[in-house]
Amino acid sequence: xxxxxxxxxxxxxxxxxxxxxxxxxxxxxxxxxxxxxxxxxxxxxxxxxxxxxxxxxxxxxxxxxxxxxxxxxxxxxxxxxxxxxxxxxxxxxxxxxxxxxxxxxxxxxxxxxxxxxxxxxxxxxxxx
Amino acid sequence: xxxxxxxxxxxxxxxxxxxxxxxxxxxxxxxxxxxxxxxxxxxxxxxxxxxxxxxxxxxxxxxxxxxxxxxxxxxxxxxxxxxxxxxxxxxxxxxxxxxxxxxxxxxxxxxxxxxxxxxxxxxxxxxxxxxxxxxxxxxxxxxxxxxxxxxxxxxxxxxxxxxxxxxxxxxxxxxxxxxxxxxxxxxxxxxxxxxxxxxxxxxxxxxxxxxxxxxxxxxxxxxxxxxxxxxxxxxxxxxxxxxxxxxxxxxxxxxxxxxxxxxxxxxxxxxxxxxxxxxxxxxxxxxxxxxxxxxxxxxxxxxxxxxxxxxxxxxxxxxxxxxxxxxxxxxxxxxxxxxxxxxxxxxxxxxxxxxxxxxxxxxxxxxxxxxxxxxxxxxxxxxxxxxxxxxxxxxxxxxxxxxxxxxxxxxxxxxxxxxxxxxxxxxxxxxxxxxxxx
Numbered sequence: 395x396x397x398x399x400x401x402x403x404x405x406x407x408x409x410x411x412x413x414x415x416x417x418x419x420x421x422x423x424x425x426x427x428x429x430x431x432x433x434x435x436x437x438x439x440x441x442x443x444x445x446x447x448x449x450x451x452x453x454x455x456x457x458x459x460x461x462x463x464x465x466x467x468x469x470x471x472x473x474x475x476x477x478x479x480x481x482x483x484x485x486x487x488x489x490x491x492x493x494x495x496x497x498x499x500x501x502x503x504x505x506x507x508x509x510x511x512x513x514x515x516x517x518x519x520x521x522x
Numbered sequence: 523x524x525x526x527x528x529x530x531x532x533x534x535x536x537x538x539x540x541x542x543x544x545x546x547x548x549x550x551x552x553x554x555x556x557x558x559x560x561x562x563x564x565x566x567x568x569x570x571x572x573x574x575x576x577x578x579x580x581x582x583x584x585x586x587x588x589x590x591x592x593x594x595x596x597x598x599x600x601x602x603x604x605x606x607x608x609x610x611x612x613x614x615x616x617x618x619x620x621x622x623x624x625x626x627x628x629x630x631x632x633x634x635x636x637x638x639x640x641x642x643x644x645x646x647x648x649x650x651x652x653x654x655x656x657x658x659x660x661x662x663x664x665x666x667x668x669x670x671x672x673x674x675x676x677x678x679x680x681x682x683x684x685x686x687x688x689x690x691x692x693x694x695x696x697x698x699x700x701x702x703x704x705x706x707x708x709x710x711x712x713x714x715x716x717x718x719x720x721x722x723x724x725x726x727x728x729x730x731x732x733x734x735x736x737x738x739x740x741x742x743x744x745x746x747x748x749x750x751x752x753x754x755x756x757x758x759x760x761x762x763x764x765x766x767x768x769x770x771x772x773x774x775x776x777x778x779x780x781x782x783x784x785x786x787x788x789x790x791x792x793x794x795x796x797x798x799x800x801x802x803x804x805x806x807x808x809x810x811x812x813x814x815x816x817x818x819x820x821x822x823x824x825x826x827x828x829x830x831x832x833x834x835x836x837x838x839x840x841x842x843x844x845x846x847x848x849x850x851x852x853x854x855x856x857x858x859x860x861x862x863x864x865x866x867x868x869x870x871x872x873x874x875x876x877x878x879x880x881x882x883x884x885x886x887x888x889x890x891x892x893x894x895x896x897x898x899x900x901x902x903x904x905x906x907x908x909x910x911x912x913x914x915x916x917x918x919x920x921x922x923x924x925x926x927x928x929x930x931x932x933x934x935x936x937x938x939x940x941x942x943x944x945x946x947x948x949x950x951x952x953x954x955x956x957x958x959x960x
Binding site: 395397485486487488490491492507508509511 | 651699703707708711
């Protein structure tokens with residue numbers, strides 16, 4: 395079963411930018427997220443992962459009536475921002491929660507664990 | 523399947539047996555299908571079939587096995603009828619069973635009866651999964667483990683039946699879609715998950731024992747359900763000390779049920795209870811279960827609380843109670859499971875053991891912190907200790923505060939009647955460890 399582990403943070407755009415700068419400068423091959431990602435890959439359960447730009451720079455396309463309206467900003471203005479995700483393929487929720495628990499997160503961050511659906515027609519197109 | 527609309531009271535042994543059988547079928551099906559809704563539907567069909575077939579052909583030699591295998595076949599039929607696109611049940615699982623049920627029903631039957639204990643546990647762990655909200659865990663456990671109807675649970679918790687039904691539908695969907703398994707957790711997760719299970723059982727018991735709202739102090743039926751769940755859990759996990767401790771604690775509390783309420787429904791404080799009406803059989807059983815737990819040498823919060831309850835049960839009178847020992851046990855409890863509520867109870871015990879001033883000293887930081895400002899028993903304990911210390915004036919203020927903060931109508935009225943309305947000296951009144959369950 396596939397699970398998305400969605401990483402939310404309360405950092406605003408400036409704070410997030412500072413964190414990213416620090417991370418890039420450190421260029422640390424031994425950092426906690428490197429180790430975590432390595433461990434997940436070694437366990438053979440990691441399908442993918444992405445880290446996103448701050449939703450401060452998001453662009454939304456709103457389908458209203460017959461129009462697609464481009465707007466500046468995220469779908470919803472909230473205090474918690476989706477900043478990245480890991481996609482796991484594991485047996486059950488407990489195992490997914492274990493991987494969520496192992497994430498080297500900071501206080502104030504939240505991991506939302508969502509199971510992915512399977513067997514839908516469009517997914518067959520994805521498989522080719 | 524159960525008692526009438528009035529609630530669960532008067533559950534007969536036949537009804538209980540029926541519910542146990544129903545729960546067992548649901549547990550086995552749920553584990554195999556990974557879907558509580560499908561399990562529930564199949565069980566309903568199997569019981570409907572039984573009412574026809576057994577009336578005609580007599581009860582089969584192994585009714586439980588008959589019901590399980592029949593329910594299983596119904597589930598397979600339902601899956602086939604839904605067609606290959608049905609995603610509610612893993613087709614691989616059903617494929618393996620289809621073969622079982624068609625070609626080798628006897629093997630399937632043996633297999634199913636043998637794993638029953640595990641199935642039951644797996645169902646309990648799923649219903650009490652921490653990924654579900656606490657009230658949802660309680661509702662699921664009462665519905666699917668204890669076998670109560672939605673209407674009965676709604677009545678017991680004073681929520682509209684439709685609301686509860688909706689919560690259950692969502693919970694069943696979450697279990698299925700989010701991949702909560704009907705299995706005993708891996709050893710490294712077991713302690714945490716068991717804690718959640720025990721908390722659910724104790725929550726049901728407390729809701730029945732000292733209901734936080736409503737007009738009746740004791741809702742016997744919920745206590746019965748909690749004790750039944752506690753016995754089941756203890757039977758399934760005999761080596762777990764805290765599970766035994768929880769059962770012992772509930773049995774010992776329950777032993778005082780008759781004495782806790784006067785004939786007119788008013789609560790009777792521990793100090794004034796007629797100890798001859800305490801249920802000696804329940805005390806004996808509770809004490810024996812606690813002794814079993816203590817031998818396992820894995821102490822914990824429930825065992826400590828049960829030990830305190832056992833000391834109360836063993837005492838000839840309120841004054842003759844081993845208060846120094848109880849004060850020590852509360853101190854140990856405060857270390858294992860620190861909370862201001864424990865401090866309130868400890869203050870009363872210390873007050874009885876070493877005098878009211880010592881008790882007030884324990885209470886002072888709790889009062890100062892304001893953490894329990896809205897907690898009635900805190901103010902009742904404060905009033906009790908002040909009264910004992912001879913400060914009637916301030917005691918009355920504390921009683922007044924207690925009546926303002928208690929939700930339970932019966933307790934509030936009794937406090938008002940005793941301590942506030944007369945506006946006279948009223949010394950020596952005991953409140954059962956500050957009014958909460960000791």
